[in-house]
Amino acid sequence: MIQKRQLKVRDRQITSRRLISAVGSILAKKGFKGVGVNAVAREAGVDKVLIYRYFNGLEGLVTAFGKEGDFWPSSLELAGGDLYKFSQTPLEERLSVFAANFIRSLQKRPMTQAIMAWEIIETNELTDELERVREESIMEFFQMFFINDKTKIDLQAIIMLMGAAVSYLILRSRNIELYGGIDIRSEQGWNRLQEGIDQIVKGVLKSV
Amino acid sequence: MIQKRQLKVRDRQITSRRLISAVGSILAKKGFKGVGVNAVAREAGVDKVLIYRYFNGLEGLVTAFGKEGDFWPSSLELAGGDLYKFSQTPLEERLSVFAANFIRSLQKRPMTQAIMAWEIIETNELTDELERVREESIMEFFQMFFINDKTKIDLQAIIMLMGAAVSYLILRSRNIELYGGIDIRSEQGWNRLQEGIDQIVKGVLKSV
DNA sequence: TTCGTATATCACCAATCGGTGACATATTTC
DNA sequence: GAAATATGTCACCGATTGGTGATATACGAA
Incomplete structure (x- = not known):
């Protein structure tokens, strides 16, 4: 019996985390100019619409990223x-x-x-x-x-x-x-x- | 006799100068992110194609702007x-x-x-x-x-x-x-x- | 198993971007 | 004067942007 292989587990938490860490990757790789809905979604391997669904847009995602990070030395x-x-x-x-x-x-x-x-x-x-x-x-x-x-x-x-x-x-x-x-x-x-x-x-x- | 009023004198020098100073205006007003072909042309009140004709593109225009300016204190x-x-x-x-x-x-x-x-x-x-x-x-x-x-x-x-x-x-x-x-x-x-x-x-x- | 819902995909939108070819008109040259 | 050229206008291109509605599919509860 041929079963269609499931490529991705559907898990909001995992997807959210992927998006958040994609922001970091792009920031480090391309600088802030690279941080856009399309680029971030592409980097995360996720559809950009989820940025709006889960974070109410790029601004929200960036905010979420900001709360995760240890950017400043202790x-x-x-x-x-x-x-x-x-x-x-x-x-x-x-x-x-x-x-x-x-x-x-x-x-x-x-x-x-x-x-x-x-x-x-x-x-x-x-x-x-x-x-x-x-x-x-x-x-x-x-x-x-x-x-x-x-x-x-x-x-x-x-x-x-x-x-x-x-x-x-x-x-x-x-x-x-x-x-x-x-x-x-x-x-x-x-x-x-x-x-x-x-x-x-x-x-x-x-x-x- | 009705004569069509000439709105603009055709003068490459004047137009070039307009474009160059438009770069400065936008830079001061909107920062470097605002400096694009469309915006600069709009600010100068000139068609953007002239940026390509006279300066071989935005990069050339920006270079010309750089050579005009007294940006650094003497x-x-x-x-x-x-x-x-x-x-x-x-x-x-x-x-x-x-x-x-x-x-x-x-x-x-x-x-x-x-x-x-x-x-x-x-x-x-x-x-x-x-x-x-x-x-x-x-x-x-x-x-x-x-x-x-x-x-x-x-x-x-x-x-x-x-x-x-x-x-x-x-x-x-x-x-x-x-x-x-x-x-x-x-x-x-x-x-x-x-x-x-x-x-x-x-x-x-x-x-x- | 069935069914409702959460999750994800996809196609599409209007706006804007940099860039160009075709054409119109003013200016200069002859 | 007319012809050649310089200058400027306009419409349009493909690519990319942020953003959304309709739809498919996986998951959890019954």
Whole structure:
């Protein structure tokens, strides 16, 4: 007896998950410009109408994707794996290690980079979510480890400047090799930047 | 005698200029995503086929636009209008003034901001051009005013970090209000950042 | 087994995209 | 003047976009 082989199990959960993870794949592969109903459905191997049925459209799907993700490094990761040990290291070294961890945590997250690039262009539920998480996380981390009573320097502003600089250079390294004469695609270039940050930290802390 | 009124003078130069400036308008108004053959032609009040005839397509038009523009601040502007006076001010103040001028020069150039945002996403003739001009200009400026013989600090890396930070925060301010607890849309927020930069400069120069 | 419902497929829509060929009219050249 | 050419208009193309209604089929409950 010939039985028509069933190619796909019908399961809303599985299909939904497929769609959600397809968003991630495309984001990492093609960037945010690739994220469209047709492309996502194709990537998921699913009909696009299901995006509307299950998520009320692409916006809803992207939102669902945003809620799944661990896009932003945790405090633990930024501290280097040991919060207590981190809290006990001298401020200067703490800042240096933090910068190093921040750089690496972004470098190894192409999906996060893609969302950060998206943020530059427009806002949506996903970028808002990353925004929210980052702002919350960075402020928590700051208050945990970098509160300074000395009023002579604005450590918060300085740290955020460093964070902004690193974010920019990470994003630019996706498209260019040289920024201000520094090779932002090579290990050496980033070592140089890291040392620059260390010099800033050292200099600034002398003023405290 | 009834004479059919001539609505448009036929002049390739004028039409070409219209198309080129339409690119700028759209870029400032809608961002790079708005730059397409149809939209540009509509904005210019001209048939899109002329984009192909006169510029061999949109890419060519965008390239032509890139060659027209003064997108990047000149050395004179970054120095504050007087190169000699600038060269005579103490290094610490020179760096501080440079940062302030850099910030303002970007803040008042929405078109440049739009291209910088474009650079984050993809490369084309226009972004390549801005890239080239900036790299050249910034290196020239650096070698003119900030060459440091003292080997203890890497002034180049530090300046580029500051430039990257400012670029990032300018771009982010188009979409968000708060970055790391700092209001990047208000005068006060930028004053705070400027002071942070000043503290960095002061601290770093002490190490020289 | 039967039947209702959840799930998925498919065909199709209007709008927009980049791109082009045929034609009309203004301008220049002879 | 007429002819040649430069310039501009218009209608249309195929591909792709986001979005939907009708229909087929698998699954769970009876």
